[in-house]
Each structure stands twice: as C-alpha cells, then as structure tokens.
Amino acid sequence: MKPYLFGFALLALAACKPDPEKVVSMEISAGGYEFAHLPVFEKDVTDITVNIVWQSDYAFQDGVNPFVPYVATEAILSEGTSTLTPQEVMESFNDKNARGRVYAQADHVVGELIFPYEHTEFVVDVASDVLTTPTYSQNWLDRVSGNLADNKAAALSTEDHKMWDAARMAILGDTPLYNSLTLPDAAAANDVTREEVLAWHKAVFTKAPEAISVVGRITAEDAGAVIDQLLGGLPEGQLQEVTRPVGNYAAAQIFVEDPSAQKTMFGMIGVLPSTRDGADHIDLMALQALGRAEGPMFNAVRDELRASYGVRVGLYNYDRANHLLFISAEVDNEKLADAITVAQDTYAGFIGGEGLSGYEPVQDSLVARVRERTDYVDVAAQSMAQLMLDGHEPAGVQSLADKFAAITKGSMLARMSEAFPSPDNMVVVAIGPDASAWPEACVVKTPADVAQCPRGLNH
Numbered sequence: 149m150k151p152y153l154f155g156f157a158l159l160a161l162a163a164c165k166p167d168p169e170k171v172v173s174m175e176i177s178a179g180g181y182e183f184a185h186l187p188v189f190e191k192d193v194t195d196i197t198v199n200i201v202w203q204s205d206y207a208f209q210d211g212v213n214p215f216v217p218y219v220a221t222e223a224i225l226s227e228g229t230s231t232l233t234p235q236e237v238m239e240s241f242n243d244k245n246a247r248g249r250v251y252a253q254a255d256h257v258v259g260e261l262i263f264p265y266e267h268t269e270f271v272v273d274v275a276s277d278v279l280t281t282p283t284y285s286q287n288w289l290d291r292v293s294g295n296l297a298d299n300k301a302a303a304l305s306t307e308d309h310k311m312w313d314a315a316r317m318a319i320l321g322d323t324p325l326y327n328s329l330t331l332p333d334a335a336a337a338n339d340v341t342r343e344e345v346l347a348w349h350k351a352v353f354t355k356a357p358e359a360i361s362v363v364g365r366i367t368a369e370d371a372g373a374v375i376d377q378l379l380g381g382l383p384e385g386q387l388q389e390v391t392r393p394v395g396n397y398a399a400a401q402i403f404v405e406d407p408s409a410q411k412t413m414f415g416m417i418g419v420l421p422s423t424r425d426g427a428d429h430i431d432l433m434a435l436q437a438l439g440r441a442e443g444p445m446f447n448a449v450r451d452e453l454r455a456s457y458g459v460r461v462g463l464y465n466y467d468r469a470n471h472l473l474f475i476s477a478e479v480d481n482e483k484l485a486d487a488i489t490v491a492q493d494t495y496a497g498f499i500g501g502e503g504l505s506g507y508e509p510v511q512d513s514l515v516a517r518v519r520e521r522t523d524y525v526d527v528a529a530q531s532m533a534q535l536m537l538d539g540h541e542p543a544g545v546q547s548l549a550d551k552f553a554a555i556t557k558g559s560m561l562a563r564m565s566e567a568f569p570s571p572d573n574m575v576v577v578a579i580g581p582d583a584s585a586w587p588e589a590c591v592v593k594t595p596a597d598v599a600q601c602p603r604g605l606n607h
Contacts, residue, residue, distance in 0.1 A: 171187075174542070179380065207254045208254075224284075308413065313332065318396070320470075359537050395470045404578070406579055413578060439461025
C-alpha cells in the first residue's frame with residue numbers, strides 16, 4: 149500500500165483542542181478541493197462519513213453498453229487492487245468496522261466511505277488504493293456481469309417491470325437514458341469488457357468531483373487531508389455539461405396486454421418541477437398525506453371500490469431534470485377501468501383541497517423521522533451532497549426537519565395548484581392478461597409499441 153499521507157499527529161493535535169461546533173461550513177483542503185463539513189463530536193458518535201459525487205454523462209451517450217457503470221461500481225469494492233487481494237480489502241474493512249459503496253445514478257456516480265475515527269488512517273489508505281488502482285480482472289468482471297444478467301432477466305419478466313418499462317418508453321422514448329434505466333437486454337451484461345470498464349473508470353473518477361461532504365468526528369483540517377488522499381492519485385478532469393432529454397409527459401392511456409400476467413396493475417405518472425426549485429419537501433409531504441394508510445387514495449381504491457390489494461404514492465427521479473410523482477396499485481382485472489377512474493378523481497379532489505384534513509399525524513411522523521435520520525452522520529453527509537448538487541446550501545441539512553414542520557395546509561394547496569399535473573394530463577399505464585378490462589386504452593404488446601399510442605388531452 150502507499151505510505152500514509154497524514155498521520156496520528158494531526159488526530160492527536162485535534163484531540164487537544166476544544167471540540168468544534170456542530171455547524172456546517174464550506175472548507176477547502178490543502179489540495180484545493182472544496183467540501184462541506186459538519187463536525188459531530190457528541191457522546192457516542194465515533195463514525196465519519198465521506199461522500200464524493202462525480203458527474204457522469206454515460207447514461208446519455210449513444211452506442212455504449214448501459215451495463216458498464218453497474219458492473220464497474222459493483223466490482224470496484226468486491227475485488228482487490230494492484231497491491232491488495234480481494235480478501236485483504238474485505239478484511240481491512242470488516243476488521244475496522246468500516247464500509248464503503250460506489251453506485252451509479254443517471255447523471256452521477258456516488259462514492260461513500262464510513263469508518264470509525266480511530267481507524268481513519270488505515271481505512272482511508274485502503275480506500276484510496278481501491279479507488280485509484282482497482283484490479284478489474286476479466287474473470288471477476290465476467291462473474292459480476294453474469295450475476296447482473298441473471299438478476300435482470302428475472303426482473304424483466306415481472307409485471308411491475310414491464311409496466312414501468314412501458315411508462316419509461318412513453319416518457320423518454322428509445323433514448324440512451326431509457327436504456328440505462330431499463331436495461332431491456334439482460335444478455336448485454338455479459339458483453340461488458342474490461343476495456344470498457346477501465347475507460348469508464350478513467351472518465352468518471354477524476355480530481356474534479358461535483359460535490360464532497362464530510363460528516364462526523366473529524367476536524368475540517370483532517371477532513372481535508374482525507375479528501376486529498378482519496379483524490380490525490382486520480383487523473384485530472386473537469387465538469388462537463390450534461391445534456392438531458394426532456395421527457396414527454398403528455399397524457400396517455402396505455403395497456404400492456406400480457407397473457408402470461410398473473411396480476412393486473414396500473415400506474416399514473418406526472419412531472420413535477422426539478423428538485424432544484426427547493427420545494428420538493430412540500431411535494432413529499434402532500435403525497436404522503438394522499439397515500440397514507442387509511443388516507444384518501446387508500447380508502448377510495450381499496451376500501452370503497454374494493455378493487456386493490458395495495459396502493460403506492462410517491463416521488464421518483466429519472467435524473468435530476470425528470471422529477472416525477474406516481475400512483476400505482478394492483479387491482480382486480482375486471483375493476484381496472486373503474487379503479488383508474490376512482491384514482492384520478494381522488495387525486496383531482498386532493499390537489500383541489502379535499503381529503504387534506506387529518507394530515508397532521510403524517511406531518512408529525514415525517515418531521516420526527518427527518519429530525520432523527522439527519523442526526524446520523526451517513527444520512528447527513530448524503531443530504532448535504534444532494535443539496536449541493538441542486539445548487540442549495542449544504543447547511544440546509546440542519547434545518548430540514550424545521551422545513552417540514554413549517555408546511556401548512558395552505559402551502560400544500562398552493563404548491564399543488566401551481567406545480568402538480570392535472571389527472572387528465574398524466575401518463576397512465578396498466579398491465580394485465582386481458583385488455584378488455586380497460587377499453588379506452590391503447591393496447592400494446594411490447595414497450596416499443598407505445599410510440600403508436602395517441603398523446604395529449606384530446607387523444
């Protein structure tokens with residue numbers, strides 16, 4: 149392994165100083181990296197979390213194998229390096245009660261490292277080696293690729309996947325982003341080559357991350373030293389402008405007829421403003437109120453119509469530009485059309501102000517959960533990095549629970565009136581064995597067929 153770039157001298161010196169205040173600040177390391185820092189020196193807090201986020205446009209590129217980021221990120225921490233065997237890497241993390249993960253999103257790749265402060269030197273040295281010189285042997289990549297191919301093939305056969313696959317095709321079209329999110333050809337995982345993985349690794353992991361956050365029992369000076377060591381061996385790089393596709397959210401009614409389907413499902417999808425507008429906490433609060441147990445949607449579709457085996461309401465991002473709300477349910481096939489109509493009517497009434505009474509317990513629970521979760525160093529680090537990616541101050545993590553507490557019925561109504569799509573201007577997709585259950589729909593056999601379906605309010 150490489151020699152340590154910082155030593156116990158810094159940690160010992162920090163131990164002689166008063167504990168820093170628990171306040172988020174923006175810092176710059178000796179190596180010139182800007183990062184958000186939240187020192188947490190409270191009793192029983194021993195861990196440190198480092199989040200480093202790199203920009204990636206791979207999911208928007210034509211002519212690439214969409215499995216490459218998934219194979220590369222899974223393999224990087226499960227194999228060895230030029231100086232460490234896989235067993236040594238695993239034992240190094242396990243013995244020190246440390247853990248790390250690297251995962252790919254549509255427009256970013258996130259690296260996360262969590263470790264006790266007393267093992268900072270050793271764990272960071274190992275992590276730096278893993279990040280800088282992963283082995284990526286073809287044999288191991290083949291093993292990872294094979295597992296991904298098998299798992300994806302199994303997932304592609306489920307009703308859930310087929311339905312949301314059709315929805316993504318309707319919204320994104322046959323684009324690289326659709327392929328990256330859907331991975332429609334499971335066998336393509338087996339075609340990933342070591343050369344592709346190495347090229348992806350070199351392009352993504354550079355000295356130019358987009359956001360860095362460090363939270364836990366560590367001073368700003370030591371946090372900067374950690375960052376410098378993790379990034380010091382990587383190649384130079386620069387942020388690139390990412391061109392994102394604009395989704396087509398014009399109204400659609402699509403039924404995927406699948407004679408082998410064992411259940412019937414529907415999903416309603418509508419676009420919301422990007423999380424960059426800073427009001428997505430209100431979106432989440434409103435949708436939790438709509439979809440809560442014994443709430444408006446649950447009562448209408450399940451209890452009153454008695455058509456559903458479960459209702460889900462929530463938020464999802466295709467990428468940072470495509471921020472969605474969704475409503476989905478598994479229903480009795482013969483009640484599909486009625487269930488969709490009831491769901492649309494219930495949603496319309498809710499965004500108009502009906503059914504909001506009694507939301508306070510949901511808000512209280514959400515505030516308490518956010519307040520508790522953001523006290524964890526890993527959640528705080530993740531939240532700070534995401535705030536930075538959206539152009540917001542990372543210090544907002546310390547007032548996030550208060551933002552949820554400040555939501556009122558009036559602010560939810562204003563937000564829904566201004567930003568939520570109307571129920572007749574959403575993409576509605578269903579799947580089941582018999583298309584006669586929803587006569588109004590455009591019937592397709594495969595996701596590729598959705599291009600033939602009419603779109604818009606007058607379809």
